Amino acid sequence: MSIRPLVILPDPLLRVVSDVVSHADGATKALIEDMFETMYDAPGVGLAAVQVGVTQRIVTMDASRKDDEKEPLALINPEIIWSSDALSEYEEGCLSIPDYHEVVIRPAKVGVRYLDLDGKSFEREMEGLAATVVQHEIDHLNGKLFIDHLSRLKRERVIKKFQKLARREGSE
Ligand code: NI
Numbered sequence: 204m205s206i207r208p209l210v211i212l213p214d215p216l217l218r219v220v221s222d223v224v225s226h227a228d229g230a231t232k233a234l235i236e237d238m239f240e241t242m243y244d245a246p247g248v249g250l251a252a253v254q255v256g257v258t259q260r261i262v263t264m265d266a267s268r269k270d271d272e273k274e275p276l277a278l279i280n281p282e283i284i285w286s287s288d289a290l291s292e293y294e295e296g297c298l299s300i301p302d303y304h305e306v307v308i309r310p311a312k313v314g315v316r317y318l319d320l321d322g323k324s325f326e327r328e329m330e331g332l333a334a335t336v337v338q339h340e341i342d343h344l345n346g347k348l349f350i351d352h353l354s355r356l357k358r359e360r361v362i363k364k365f366q367k368l369a370r371r372e373g374s375e
Contacts, residue, residue: 204239206237207256208256210256212299212361213369217254217299217343219253221251221260221345222259223280224260227321231261231279231320234257235320237255239263239275241255243265249264249339250263251343253343254299264333264336266333266336277319277320279317279320280318281341283315284314285313286314286338289312290309292307293332294306295349296349297349299348305357309334309335311330311334313334314326315329350362
């Protein structure tokens with residue numbers, strides 16, 4: 204297992220729509236292990252494969268409470284199959300947009316269908332933090348970021364800030 208480098212805004216990779224995983228193999232398993240290690244090290248509660256540079260529809264997450272036992276969950280080809288009319292607000296962040304947090308409003312409950320490494324299909328209802336995380340991560344698989352849910356003014360401000368940071372790093 205190893206920690207993989209994170210893809211950071213404004214890297215255009217973050218706008219790529221990830222590919223469906225047609226066959227999970229040893230490389231998929233190794234990727235998922237690395238994604239968990241990278242996510243827990245960050246630390247973060249969710250990670251999409253594109254954030255470590257692999258444009259495949261794979262998500263790792265752990266929405267357990269801080270002092271509770273870990274609940275690692277890996278989702279292959281996850282899809283939202285229904286979402287509640289009830290909404291919830293959560294202050295989100297993203298490992299690809301470090302040190303930036305903003306409140307996002309999303310459906311409070313969702314149904315998620317996904318595959319595990321053995322290709323077995325699961326359906327699960329998620330609410331609270333898990334619902335927010337899974338929607339945020341599935342957005343990543345579609346090239347969408349949480350800042351896309353904010354006003355244009357806020358979004359453009361944060362993109363500019365990260366473009367400036369990237370230019371500064373590039374010129375050093
Ligand atoms: Ni994110």
